[in-house]
Amino acid sequence: MSPVQICSKDPSPLLLRGTVVIQLVVVLAAVMIKFSLPAHRVDLPRVSEAAPVDDMLVPTQAVEHLAMEDIVEEDPVSAPGQIGPRIMVYRVQSGDTLSRIWANVGAPTSGPVLAAKAFKAAGVSLSALRSGEDIELQISPVGDITALRKKLPEGRELLLDGDSNLGYTATVANPKIVKKERVASGTITLSFAKAAERVSVPANIVDELVDLFSSRVEFRKDLQRGDIFSVVYDEHVTKDGEFIKAGPIKAASLEKGGRTLYAIRYVGKDGKPHFYDQNGQPLGNSFLRYPLKFTRISSAFSYARFHPVLKKTRPHNGIDYAAPLGTPVRTVADGVVTHAGYSLSAGNWIKISHGDRYATDYLHLHRISSGIRKGVRVSRGQVIGTVGSTGLSTGPHLHFSFYDRGKYVNPLRNDLPTNSFAVEKISPAVLQASLDKLKQSQQIVRLASLLVGVRGS
CATH class of the missing domain: 2.70.70.10 (Glucose Permease (Domain IIA))
Known part of the structure; x- marks a missing residue:
């Protein structure tokens, strides 16, 4: 008789008790494993489930700390799932002050005074707030303004950092400015101002050009359709290509009724700029035609x-x-x-x-x-x-x-x-180089006008 048959027919009490003990041990082991394993990895899934935080706004260590705290105790002020600061763009309204800005975003009232001190320490006037401009604010989970970014003239930026408890520090970032020369020319169709705008000549360059020729030209009446202007000036841009400012004019010409007028800038030994015509004669300190720009x-x-x-x-x-x-x-x-x-x-x-x-x-x-x-x-x-x-x-x-x-x-x-007044003579090399640039630019405009005329015929 086989062992199986013997066991099935006549199982001993000892064997049955052993089997029951083994089964109990297995069940108890499974229970222990099930309830003991999470104790060794409880933090990992909670950290991974936390809302993402931009590491450009908060240092990495701060992100980890905030995430763990948010898991342990949810911040009652923050929005659900938000654990880090948020960025908002605030458009300055007429009459806005630091106090009003802080109040409008719900930040603590102690902040504006501290921020104003930081502005002053950085050499930035509070009047630098301009209606219509956008400033960038960083708002903490508890509603405080912890950073402010604002554009300043000539590509600079004001960076404010801190909070309404400990105070703020302000720094002014100065971008690297690149100066490059630009030659612009245009043909007058409707008006001089429209022609200059069409070739992207800045308003301050237009004003300066008008002042250069205003003793010889009345820009609202004397210029006719087809007259050509050219201007050489410096453009100041950041290394990223952001326009900062334009000027001064280095040379300019205005073709009016077949006659071309010139103005060439030259800085003499006295350090003062003067303008000369195409023959090298000083243009003199003429009256301005317009009392406004x-x-x-x-x-x-x-x-x-x-x-x-x-x-x-x-x-x-x-x-x-x-x-x-x-x-x-x-x-x-x-x-x-x-x-x-x-x-x-x-x-x-x-x-x-x-x-x-x-x-x-x-x-x-x-x-x-x-x-x-x-x-x-x-x-x-x-x-x-x-x-x-x-x-x-x-x-x-x-x-x-x-x-x-x-x-x-x-x-x-x-x-x-x-x-008229006595000034030193312009350098012949400077005069000729400027005239060459202007004449080449004039010729390009003429050729372009001819091509347009041919295509339209």
Whole structure:
């Protein structure tokens, strides 16, 4: 009889007890394994399930610490699943201050004072906050502002770091600036301003170019369709290509009615820049034609008109330049202030004498600049006030008058005087190199115009 048959027919009590013991041991071992293993790896799955944190915002060690704390005790202030700081872009509104910004994002009220101290320590004025600009804020899980990033002029950045308890530190990052020369040319179709905009010439370069030729050209009337301009200037950009600023103009030309005018910049031994024509003759310190930057003028007019306030027709001895309230007003030439004050009709106004022959008036100013008073000497282009609507005025504008021996003349129609002075001669090499660049640029524009004409025919 086989062992199996014996065992099935007559199992002994000892064997049965042994089998039961073995089964109990196996079951107990399984239970122990099941409930003991997690104790050795409880943290791993919880860390891996935590919300991701940008390691560019928080150091790696801080990320691990925050993740473990978030698992042990959930932060009641943070959003569900959020364990690290968040980044928000805040658009500055008119009237915003640091206190208002902190309040608008719900940050502690103690922060603005500490942030203001950091601004001051870094040499950044609180007035650097501009309406409409975007600043980047880092908000901690408890709602505090722990970092601020703000753009400053010339590509710089203000970086604020800290919190409302320990205070803030501010640093200003200065980018590496690369200077490169640019040659731009354009053909006038509708207006000079539109032609310059079409070839991406910055507004400050347009203003400087207008000032260079304004004694010889009235840009609103003299230029015709097909006239060509060229300008050589420096562009300042970061190493990443971000535009910072443009200028100064190194050379410029303006082709008007078949005649080309030139202006070549040269810095002499005295360290001062002067401009010369194509023959190397100094252009002189001419009067500016416009008392406002050209690109800020929205319209200009002068005629006998029905006065909107006095309700009668009267001569209008001046040019009215419409421009936004607060636009800087500049003197058109060197001179001496003979009046700076207020009258019922002219509002805030200034009169400047430019030698024995010429004088200019500036009326309806919003403000007269600090230091501008009777007897003070002023320089060509110096800001003397801002556009306003004081006196008998219905809207922001500058009334500008030009006098020759006490008689009013229209500055938009007459040739402007030039104050000549002795300067050293321009380097022939600089003169020729600048003329070559301008003429080559002019030729490219002409060829391009011819090609457009051929394709359109």
